[in-house]
Amino acid sequence: AQTVTQSQPEMSVQEAETVTLSCTYDTSENNYYLFWYKQPPSRQMILVIRQEAYKQQNATENRFSVNFQKAAKSFSLKISDSQLGDTAMYFCAPTGNMLTFGGGTRLMVKP
């Protein structure tokens, strides 16, 4: 079984600044992926970024990047140059055969 902990229920950041969302997890899987999903008020779950656990290089997608520490089972998301449209719930989700979601972090980007 997998467990996921997102220790920051709510965060806020000023527009154009950088914010980091934390996630730790526990898994017995050897081969797995990790995902960050975004869920805006429209409630559509949108994939933000993915990381293969066997890769040491941290994934980057435009303004989004991760800091993956496999030994520590840590998978944080950094959002650079925050935009108003980044306001949403963010869920960390490691996966083996099925996605296991954390409780989420509510991010508010302020103008």
Added chain:
Amino acid sequence: DAGVTQSPTHLIKTRGQQVTLRCSPKSGHDTVSWYQQALGQGPQFIFQYYEEEERQRGNFPDRFSGHQFPNYSSELNVNALLLGDSALYLCASSLVGSYEQYFGPGTRLTVT
């Protein structure tokens, strides 16, 4: 390229009733997973279907059942509805062997 679609968008039912939710996967996908998301929480895995069979199941009672059709679309059925079944039900599709799942917009179920 059509994404994942779900119907209906909203649904209100009474305790004890039965409900059926529907999902059409993204074009080219053959695997469908269902999740329950209570208000303010992360989604919880219900089950996954591939080749018209349930492959995996989360910690949900037998009142929750599903079906997958030959065209890969899927249904989620919930019997004997409880107030606690009120939630957003998300469907996600993927290609077998891929860990990446694409989500639909969800069905908001309210049980009164």
